[in-house]
Structure formats: C-alpha cells, structure tokens
Amino acid sequence: MQYLTDVATHRTSTGLNSRKLLMWAFLGSDVLFFGTLIATHLVYRGQSVSGPAENILDIPITSISTFVLLMSSLAMVLALSGLQRGKIGEARFWLAATALLGSVFIGFQMYEFAEFAHEGLTPRTNLFGSTFLIMTGFHGTHVAIGIFWLWSLFFATFNGKIHQGNSLEVEIAGLYWHFVDIVWIVIFGVVYLVGAYGVEEHVEEAGHAAAAILGFG
Amino acid sequence: MAHLADSHDSHPGPRLYITVALILAALTGIEVGAFFLELSSWIVVWILILLTLTKFLMVVFFFMHLRMDDNRFSLLFFAPMVIMVSVVVALLALFQNLTR
Numbered sequence A: 001m002q003y004l005t006d007v008a009t010h011r012t013s014t015g016l017n018s019r020k021l022l023m024w025a026f027l028g029s030d031v032l033f034f035g036t037l038i039a040t041h042l043v044y045r046g047q048s049v050s051g052p053a054e055n056i057l058d059i060p061i062t063s064i065s066t067f068v069l070l071m072s073s074l075a076m077v078l079a080l081s082g083l084q085r086g087k088i089g090e091a092r093f094w095l096a097a098t099a100l101l102g103s104v105f106i107g108f109q110m111y112e113f114a115e116f117a118h119e120g121l122t123p124r125t126n127l128f129g130s131t132f133l134i135m136t137g138f139h140g141t142h143v144a145i146g147i148f149w150l151w152s153l154f155f156a157t158f159n160g161k162i163h164q165g166n167s168l169e170v171e172i173a174g175l176y177w178h179f180v181d182i183v184w185i186v187i188f189g190v191v192y193l194v195g196a197y198g199v200e201e202h203v204e205e206a207g208h209a210a211a212a213i214l215g216f217g
Numbered sequence B: 001m002a003h004l005a006d007s008h009d010s011h012p013g014p015r016l017y018i019t020v021a022l023i024l025a026a027l028t029g030i031e032v033g034a035f036f037l038e039l040s041s042w043i044v045v046w047i048l049i050l051l052t053l054t055k056f057l058m059v060v061f062f063f064m065h066l067r068m069d070d071n072r073f074s075l076l077f078f079a080p081m082v083i084m085v086s087v088v089v090a091l092l093a094l095f096q097n098l099t100r
Helices: A001-008 A016-043 A059-086 A087-119 A128-158 A168-197 A201-213 B014-036 B041-063 B073-097
Strands: none
Touching: A001 A059, A001 A087, A016 A128, A016 A168, A016 B073, A059 A168, A059 B041, A087 A128, A087 A168, A128 A168, A168 B014, A168 B041, B014 B041
16 A cells, blocks of 8 residues: 555656656557557558458447447546545446446447357458457457456455555556547547548548648649 | 646546536537438548547547646657557558559
C-alpha cells in the first residue's frame, strides 16, 4: 500500500508522474501500431480475389457493440471520479460495470468472428480476412488485457490497495481503457462505415468535389 | 517543485461526463443513420470522417482529460497521431496510383 502511494506522488525533474508519462508514451506508440494495421487494411481493401470480403460486415450488430464500448468509457471515467471524491463504493461499482461492458464487447466480437468463420472467412481466406481479423483481433486483445486490469483494480479496492490517495492507479488504467475506445471509434468509422463505401474511390471523389468548390477543379 | 504538474484536483463531475457520453451516443446514432442515407457517397464519407474525428477528440479531451492536463502529454499523443495520419494518406495515395 505504501509503495502505491509513493509512486503516485514521487517528485521528478519534469514535474510529471513517470508512470503516467510512460502510459502516454505507450499510447503514442500504440497509435502507430494501430495506424499501421488500419493503413494496411485500407490499402488491401477491395483487392481480395476469392472468398467473402467487405460485404460480410454486419453494421447494425457492430453499432450496438460500439455503443457498449462507448458506455464502458463513461463507466470508467465515473469510477475515477468516484474514487477522486473518496466514494470507494461508487468507484467499485463503476469499475465492475466497465469490465462487464468490456466483456460484452468481447462477446460481440467473438460472435462476429464465429459468423465470419461460418461464412468461410478466416485470416487465411484472403487479404480482407488477414488484414481485418488481425486488426480487430489485436484490438480485442487490448480490450481483454484491459478487462483483467480492471478486475485487478476492482479486487484491490477491497484490501485497501486502491483508495482516494492513489487514484492515479485508476487514472492510468482509465487512459488505457479510453485509448482502446478511441481506437474502436476510428475502426468503426473508417473501416466499417467509410470503408463500406470504398474509401479510396470516395476520398478521391471528395477531393475532386472540394477542389471544384474551391475553384481549382 | 512543491507539487506535481499532473495533479487533478479540478476534474469535472459526473454530470459533464454523462453529457459527453450522451453526445457520443447521439453522434454514433447519426453516423449509423448517415451510413444508410441515400445521399451522394462522398458527402456521407465526409460526414462519417467528421463525426469519427469529433468523437475521437471528445473522448481524448474529456474522458482522458487532455483538455486540462499538461501539454507534454498532448505532444506525446498527438505527434504520433500526425505521423500515423500522414502514413495512412500516403499509403492510400501510393497504392491507388500503383494499382489503378
């Protein structure tokens, strides 16, 4: 308990908490990681020569899972807010809610993957399968790690290791969880929705339209 | 240094967070609605990109507290973001030219 308090309040030459700095640096590197996966998927989109591809995506189901993950972000920030106000019971409730909503999201993803497999789409089927399943699979792995982290914080509230004085512990986990949420916001928007229109053609088309409006076309 | 620069005594309360979450949910609804609209496809694409960007920034600034946190955290996060967006745009442009 003393250790956790010490690392939350230690003095540094930058004036920034080192662990929080580390988390932001990690998130910065993870931006590049997911950026690479998303770019690879977009580049190879529409180039699969066999098997099911873009038209297999189920937008209504994914909209629900997106909503669930968004609400888990709300639960996460409410857990932190509760802890910072010294309301440990509230923090505990919202931590559990966040983990449960994350589990529901994972459930949706497993359902989606099972449906794809049922329709013949696996990572080995074609370029769409490889790039899409690896990208969303890595995101799901991040969510799963986050769920374990959240449950560990939840149980730590019972033995006094997490309390108002070291809310930074929950804040750092929250940064990770919200990052997982924003990655999904981008994947849902760019890959599921925009991608369904054929991103390359329409970005080009939109560029021509913008040029025409500005008088360059 | 008497106190850490990243201390958070001024975090907003639950009401703001719930408002932000409701806006995020509404924007997601608009996104899905726009997807099924019979509009010109480039208009829908730009609406979707704009809504995605808005949701992204709302989570980053309100839920991750970058709005009120130290600017060096923003730099650590947004610098790779600029690189990432540049890479995506460059790759799309490159492969579009190579494959069409």
